[in-house]
Amino acid sequence: MSEQIGKDINHVPILEGKNFPLWNILIEVELSARGLREICNSDGPPNSDPITINNWNKLNLEAIQLILSRLHPDIIVTVVDAVTVKNAKALWKKINDKYAAQTITNRGRTWLRWECLRFNGNIEEYVKECQSILFDIAGIGITLPQDIMAYSILGKVSRDSNAYDHVIDSMVLTMNATINPQQVLDKLSELLQHKNTKNAFQKTIKSEENQSSALLTKSSDFPYKITYVCRDGKHNPKNTTHSSEKCWAEHPELRPPPRNKNKKKNIDPETHQTGMEALLTNAEAFSLDKWSLVIDCGATHHMFHNKEVFTKLDLSLNRKIATSDPNSNLVCKGHGTVEIMINDKHFVLxxxxxxxxxxKNLVSLLDLCHEPITITRNDSVFHLSQNNSTILSGQIINRLMIVTFNQPASLLTEQSHIAPWHHRLGHPGNNVLKSLGLQPPINKCDICIRGKMTTLPFKSHFVETFKPLDCLHLDVVGPISPPSISGHRYFLTIVDQFTSFKITRFLKNKSEAYEEFVKQQNFMENLHDRKIKMITTDGGGEFLNQRFKELANEKGFKHNVAPPYTPEHNGIAERANRTILDKARCLLLGSKLPHQYWAEAVNTATYLSNILPTPSRNNLSPHYMWNKRPPKIRNIRTFGCKVIFSVPKQKRTWKLAPVGEVGILLGFDNDSSYRILKLKDSKVYNSRHVVFFETEFPLVTENQESNKTPVTFSVDEVQEEYFDCQEFLDNEKAPQDQETDNEQINDENSDDTGSDDEERSDPESDHHPIAKKIRVIGPRHPTLINSDIDENNILPYRRRPKAYLTQSDPVTYNQALKSSTCDLWKMAMKKELQTMKDLNVWSEIPIKKEYKLIGTTWVFKTKRDENGQTLEHKARLCAQGFSQVQGEDYSKTFAPTGKLNSLRTLISLAASKNLSFEQLDIKSAFLNAPLTEDVFLSIPQGLDRDKKNICLKLNKAIYGLKQAPLAWYTHLSNWLIKFGFKISKADSCVFYLNTEEPIWLFLHVDDIGVFGKDLSKFKTAIMKEFHTKMLGVADLMLGIKITHNDDAITLSQNHYIDSLLELYGMSNCKPVSTPLVPNLHLEAATTSEKEEFLALKINYRSAVGCLSYLSSATRPDLSYSVSALSQFLENPGIHHWKAFLHVLRYLK
Structure with missing residues (x-):
């Protein structure tokens, strides 16, 4: 058996979750082959014989070892516990329960894979993916008619690739291959084999051509036929087209003279294979048009056969060109200058x-480049680069570098100056160019086509406006991935209908739209000395809220809202977004900048859109109509081009240091200042002393592109409209989203910048132990049971490693019944249902068609003490509130919760006045709150009722309902007011009772802290009204440990500190006596310090946030340290991280 264990098992894949069907088959075969399959079904040894027990234990251990070796580490954490690590059957059952269940989630996920499958042109990949998904579909029990699945396979091919339509129709449909999916896939495989055979045969033909001097020619019967050539004065016996007596190779005198010198000469094979054969042998099997050329590293001169490409030509030269073939008839008829356009770049040869x-036209590589160059190849495409800047690109055909050039500059003398301005101005349309007095270019712009292709328009109709601010149109675009260099993912567009002037402001969250609009409102109204009359928005929550409503009432403007799902009715804002996105997309495509610079492109696109004339405004620009002065276009330069900008004397590090630095143009700060990305340190500077190289576009290095990483989204984000990184947006002057050096040359527009630390942190890193600890992530603690407040609940859910490594609470009702503690969970559920019955939470009524039933779910939690010992098992029945619809079964949801400052103030009052501070816990608090809406539940699991005919009408709120927290707060506050309490104006969760013995009450959901001299009457009254548990003197509240002494009350968070030290691997660190190193002055990190810190893959912002919470809660001695560390959230370095670790040593 030891030999079997040593066998290679790499053929069994690692179980990662989605591949369970395949893994299950292969691991079962492997277990059976090793004689271990029965162990996974055995409860124990068949008898008590010691030898039998010993053998069974060995086989059991081998089965566990084999199964665990084929599991991903993330899955091992979820299936291994004290039982499964010792019992193969328990381990096997837990894996199958988790991944083999035909749940709605598994079935939905698999079907979604099938729906999202698309044919990308590669038949082999498409067939393999189809077979894999069909295998999974069969494994989870989805049954569909076979012919439907077969037609679906063909439909995906036909819909996504017109090139294969006729092939599929002729080879598959005519052969009745639509009976079942497997036959269709077999026919597609035959098609792939046919294509491969054809390609192999064509390669064989080319090989025979080189060996037997055969030429390939087209044929109607077969794609190619072999023509054997006679040469060297001998007849080729394989050539059957003529006899030896009529062979022109043996008898040259039989060759007929040319028909006409003006017509194209018929070049025989012997004449055709001249001395250029060494250069062009590989190119004979294909033809190039006169606007193509070959880059040749062996040619000594540029040579062209088409006369029209020359701008200067001297025909006095008439010399024969010497080649390796002495019989070559190549003759040079002249020499001169050629001007051509390659990849939109102007070349003078x-x-x-x-x-x-x-x-063929030949270009000498040695003559073309006089400095060292780099040649890179990617499949059939090559790039020539010099000084990190691409010179030209082309295709590799038959091992030759082929470049296609545009019409020569000699034919475009009138348009030679137009193309650069077309790029500088952000690729405007032809009408805009005509209005500027420029003739649109003859050739279509590839970047314009790729960046601006649209669908048919929808015409909106709006009330006519006569002055600026008569009507503004607003819209928010996003989320955009990846985030900008400042961490923004949205932007707000404001368009003035009368002038078409556009303003954009970048946002990190949609909720920031209100604050940004208020800022712009004040600016616009001061600029034009008049008020806004009307705004038009869509019905998004960022606009349709109480704050915008109050602002409209206060300022006196009208707020028009477009109907739901009709963006056409907000057409002006949508069209402005499209204009800015089109320009930004073209700017990024042309500059080849990384995606995270989309905000810079949007800024520039907005600025250019405002300064260009608008045909609908009598060719006046929005800038002119808005500011009453014309824009300065002469200073516009191409976005993303190479620049050299002046460095002031104060910024130079050495007397003889260069006075200029190389950078990339990122946009325009104002009419005469430019935004420059310095390549050396990747910081943005403002300068007006710039020299431009508009035909060179430097490439950003890999470390400068470090935040170009996949971005994950929460469930809420995925439900929003999603834009990839190529869906960009705008801001005319928005340095708001640009990461600018703290000591930039022009400080007038320095702005706060965001941070990408959140996206940069890579929890999968294997290079640093801290990063591994950060990765310990478990499922969220059920927030529906929000009455249990402890230190773990205060921590972010990503930072609870200890809790998740030990948590084994069931997630579903069935898991609870199958768990080892099922009896305790049954008792907990029975207790919860009995409580609901005692409180008359629902009434059983017959189901009617008009009732909208809400589902329910059980949430289970093991309540533990500070040492991790089990206190009780709690089960809570919760409503699936996500199915509720506002206006139907709920209206308002917000309920206040107590502030930490309020609690500290009351504790301070209790300490100074010697008041009693006791804590109450109202059991099942939400179940006491009456509902004002009609809400109906389906029969929950565990309640024995007729589910088809009976439903539950809620009389009281239950956990999970959207309005439950508000209902509970309203019910409790009404009772307190009736008792005589008043609500504090500073905090809605602080109540006070003005009597001879005043009482203060602090409320956080169902946890209540009471302060006063005599609390007996109040406790008696509240116990009569609610099922209340008296906890006595307050000990733990809001995650804060409360210690009562004779003369003081002490607040501490030792448990939180211990968790923080454990999280960052500092549990055994050496303590220090100061929060920071004495006399330490933190400064901005250098590039090397940033790179050293980024290599750790640690989220600096989150780490400082943990200290910030601790400082604001119970440790004011950390205030200065947190303030100092927070100044470098944007670009932390290794020294800042060491300072953070020093604070942890102080906490130790």
């Missing part, structure tokens, strides 16, 4: 030879 009988 001097001393080019005019060779009319040359079959």
């Amino acid at each position: 001097e001393n080019c030879l005019y060779v009319p009988n040359l079959t």
